Amino acid sequence: MLRKADLQNNTLLEMQRRMIRIRLFDERASKMVKRGYIPGTVHTSIGQEAQVVGACMALRKGDHITGNHRSHGHPIGMGSPLGPLMAELVGKATGVCRGKGGSLHLADYAHGSLGESGITGSSIPIAVGAGLSAQTLGEDRVAMCFFGDGAANQGVLYESMNLASAWKLPVIFLCENNHYALSTPAHTVTGGRIVDRAAGFGMPGVRVENGQDVLDVHEAVAEAAARGRRGDGPTLVEVMTYRFREHSEGLRINVDYRDTNERETWLARDPIQMHRAWLIAEGVATEAELDALADEIAQEVEDCVTFTMESPDPEPKVAFEDLYTDPYDMEAVQ
Amino acid sequence: MSVMTYIGAIGAAQQEAMIADERVIIIGEDVEANVYGTTGGGKQRAEKGDFVEQFGHRRIRNTPISEEAIVGAAIGAAMTGLRPIVDLSYSSFLYMAMDQLVNQAAKNRYMFGGQSSVPVVFRSAMFYGLNTGAHHSDRPYPMFMNVPGLKIIAPASASDAKGLLRQAIDSDDPVMSFEAVPLWGLKEEVDDTEYRIPFGKARIRREGSDVTVVGISGSLPLALKAAEAMAEEHGISCEVIDPRTLVPLDTATIVESVRKTGRLVLAEPAHRACGATAEIAATVAEEAQDALRAPIRRLTAPNMQIPFSPALEAQLYPTTEKIAAAIRQVAGLEKTAEERISA
């Protein structure tokens, strides 16, 4: 287990911290949807925390990510503070997007998050562009786009992979293969393996079979990032994982599209429990320390909710701001 | 000052901006070999692709035929430090990148609460009237006027093309430049120094007191000719206005002119439904109905696809004669079809 020992203890603990943050934040968001505090719905990353955090923590400050509708984990994985994220989900003035994005369109530029996308696959070429600017300006950074197994069947992915490969851009295509696109099993709509598609574009394709292991994910993405920084171009990383909850909170689908055995097998592979056990076994932290960490994060989530509920609604005029960099002519819209 | 063609002025603006700012890059299909004539160094269509020599392969890049990825990558690059110009060649190809233009370029700054700016220019050329058939003849700027977050320029002369495009490249917002291929060869004296034309300021090309004539893009020179003929033949004094930018749209100048003339004729090469002229007509009806002495007349392409045959295509667009007839009509010199029938 040499590779795992390569990481500093504080990094190993930070992984656990961010995974728990995602879990507790999303659990809380789910409750807030049910109680009507969050309008609409949210898509949680519960069960996929290792895939998200392992990937994000393989990046450095200055690197960029883009994401999708399963959107909260990505900025949290990049280290975004929770308050403005939760406030955004509720639509408050203190939201990270001033209440104009909501769950589907989180972005936190201060932490490298260029934006999640409600349109499946649409943010993929944006990351390619961030790679293009890095290469053209000679800046030492990489860009990573998160997309699902469902989005892997969007044509834009293949235009993007080809472009990134032809220009040798520092881009990581990170496929979150949670085996389903909403109710559709990936294998029923996907020809061949997603990872194998990399070969068609002359780029390495890596599949992380145990995407519940944060260290496995981290290792694969760190290598892809290093390749990008060396000027060797993009990598496709397919991470095999599972979402523990329904596609979106509050959604009820009458057909039982997921096999019970399958679900139970995956639920037994909880990324947070797995990493916790590993941290203890390796002597990185004690049970008591990890319990304290979980308590600390529970409080952090509590505080982010308090922050949110105490925050004001945005002023109506905010709906007319931020369209252009110059102030909008109010008369033109009346 | 030197004499430049419309297309030469576009090339000149790009070159100027590339020299002025290292962050400006040009990407597009066949831009390295200057196939479309705007990435050469000369004032006319260049013989060789000398932008490559001047700026290097990092800053001027041929792309694969992947409009969606090209446009998306340009947006992402703009959000992270570059100021890309995307040459999409034919306007008809914009549809391939519709998601990126509408869902990303136009929405990102707004959705993310002002965190991003997207300084990118999407250039495309409207090849209409050239017997290129339905897949290469689009004039789709009205569709994009319906997308808040984009800015739209539609120059109708060489000097405007240079100044508007330069302003577009300097703008921190996404700008779509719709260039009229029928005007590519149009020549005029153009200022060689760097200048920018602010958006949202219409240009009064000819002052007049009887009829306001608004010409958009390739219809503007036709409107000017019609105005000249009407002055000579009938002594009708037309005020000819070129809005130059469609978003933002300077309706104030048009409304003010209509208040003076009481008559309005509009011409554009796009389809009739929800066109730029429809938007202008609606605004004038809302703001200056009381000043109108005759119904507003619009000359557009009909809501019909563009046929290939030269014998079929030409009839579809506004012409000098059609604009002139509309001017005579609003000036009371020609009866409407209804009037002729009931007479």
Ligand SMILES: Cc1ncc(C[n+]2csc(CCOP(=O)(O)OP(=O)(O)O)c2C)c(N)n1
């Ligand atoms: C272009 C587009 N098509 C369809 C949808 C509706 N939709 C939202 S999420 C989703 C499933 C996406 O599956 P996947 O990419 O695997 O991501 P996951 O939800 O599994 O994380 C669908 C069909 C959409 N938002 N955008």
Ligand SMILES: [Mg+2]
């Ligand atoms: Mg999926």
